[in-house]
Amino acid sequence: MWTAIAQHIAAKTGTAFTVADRRSVGGGCINQAYQLSDGRQSFFIKLNQASQVAMFEAEALGLKEMYDSQTIRVPKPIAWGIVDGSAYIALEWLDLGGGGEAWGRMGEALAAMHRVTHDKGFGWHQNNTIGATPQPNPWTATWLEFYREHRLRHQFRLAGRRGGRFPRQHELLMVLGDLLANHDPAPSLVHGDLWSGNAAVTTEGEPVILDPATYYGDREVDIAMTELFGRFPAAFYDAYNAAYPLDAGYKTRKTLYNLYHILNHFTLFGGSYESQANRMIDQLLR
Numbered sequence: 460m461w462t463a464i465a466q467h468i469a470a471k472t473g474t475a476f477t478v479a480d481r482r483s484v485g486g487g488c489i490n491q492a493y494q495l496s497d498g499r500q501s502f503f504i505k506l507n508q509a510s511q512v513a514m515f516e517a518e519a520l521g522l523k524e525m526y527d528s529q530t531i532r533v534p535k536p537i538a539w540g541i542v543d544g545s546a547y548i549a550l551e552w553l554d555l556g557g558g559g560e561a562w563g564r565m566g567e568a569l570a571a572m573h574r575v576t577h578d579k580g581f582g583w584h585q586n587n588t589i590g591a592t593p594q595p596n597p598w599t600a601t602w603l604e605f606y607r608e609h610r611l612r613h614q615f616r617l618a619g620r621r622g623g624r625f626p627r628q629h630e631l632l633m634v635l636g637d638l639l640a641n642h643d644p645a646p647s648l649v650h651g652d653l654w655s656g657n658a659a660v661t662t663e664g665e666p667v668i669l670d671p672a673t674y675y676g677d678r679e680v681d682i683a684m685t686e687l688f689g690r691f692p693a694a695f696y697d698a699y700n701a702a703y704p705l706d707a708g709y710k711t712r713k714t715l716y717n718l719y720h721i722l723n724h725f726t727l728f729g730g731s732y733e734s735q736a737n738r739m740i741d742q743l744l745r
Contacts, residue, residue, distance in 0.1 A: 460543040465495065467538040468502055468549050476500065489591055494552060501552035502537060512546035515539045517587035519548055521651075521673030524583075528575045528648060531568035532667045553667055557660035562691060565658065565666030566698030573678035573703060575648040581605040582646075583674040589652055592617065592723050596674045602644055605676065607635050614722035621726050623733045627740050638715055638743060642708060647678035652720075654688050679709055683716040714739055 461478045469476040480496045490505040505515065519536035526533050535551040582605060583596040595613060599605035615628045650657070651672030659667050682705065685691045718739045725732035 460545065461495070463542040464504065464538070464547055464549060467540065467542075468495075471538045471549075474500070476502075495549075496552075503534060503550040503552050505548050505550075507546045509541045509544050509546050512539070512541050514588050514591075515546050515548035517585050517673075518671065520585050521587060521671040522550070524648065524673050525572060525650070525668070525671060528572050530571040530575065531565070532661070532665050533671070534667070534669065553659075554662045555659045555667065556662045557664045560694070561660040561664050561666045563694040563698040565660075565668075565691075566695040566700075567702050568666055569650075569653075569668070569681065570699050570702035573647040573649065573681070576645050577648070577675045579675075580646055581674075581676055582609070587651075587672055587674070589672045589720075589723050590727055592726055594651075594672055594674075602642075602646070602677055603636055603639050606639075607632055610719045611635070611722075614719055614726065617726045618722050618733075618736075621729065623722075623725050623736075625733075625737060625740060627737070627744060631740050631743060634744070635715075638711065642677075642706060642712065644677035644679070644706075646675040649674060649676050649678060649681050651676070651680070653681040653684045655685070655691065658685075658691065677712075677716070678703075679705065679712055680716045680719075682709070683713040684720060686713060687717045687720060711743070714743055718743070 461481060465476050465478050476497055478495050479498050482494045484492050484494050490507050493504045495502050495504055516539055519539050522533050522536045525531065526535055534553055537549040537551065539548040579598045580600050581602050582598040586596050587594050595609045597609060599609065612632060615625060618625065650668050651674055652670060653668065657668060657670045659669065661667060718736060721732050721736045721739060725736060
């Protein structure tokens, strides 16, 4: 398997590559992850079941969409496919571990990425996943319709299959237009899953974002999620707002947008995320 992956990397990069060293590294709770090296160059490899190859393809295309924007550093996708019954993706290896002033630069770079738009509207040319959950991205003319149908209603449906009960979900969907009134966002290129575990700084001090759930949507979905599981450093928000100020009403929309992720966490993990989602729904309806 490792020989076949190395050969695919070599074919894609145009540079000879054979595996001299293989190390298991952290890769989250979904995939197995490894560093492959020939002593001169290294690559980050994620493995999963062969049935998950579409997830890796969508990740690679999402990284490429952000990489091609030339706004913020992401690991460059190299190769992906199936070998010996396993799906894999090979990415550029980045040495992580810096900090400090880079968080201000991350805010500026993310603001620049959010200014990248698409003339087809909201969505993307590719469905992908949010964690391990399918995420549909059909091109949609308005943000209201996209968020109602392909984010909230989709997640309510999945969470319901998991046994979740959300008595006021239909009431929330009915008033979504009121919650988004006077807010007309551009379809921005967004990361889609931007919590602290998917943002880092290289040892050279360059900000990086990882593991995207890419699409074109309201840029505030990214900023909202940075506040969901512990805020980014203050320098990030100061720099972002200096480069691309948030619109009035963001504090209410922050709860609305983070509801999507809490519903997804219930779908994935169950437990107290159901009650947290219902509290958020009640808050929004008040």
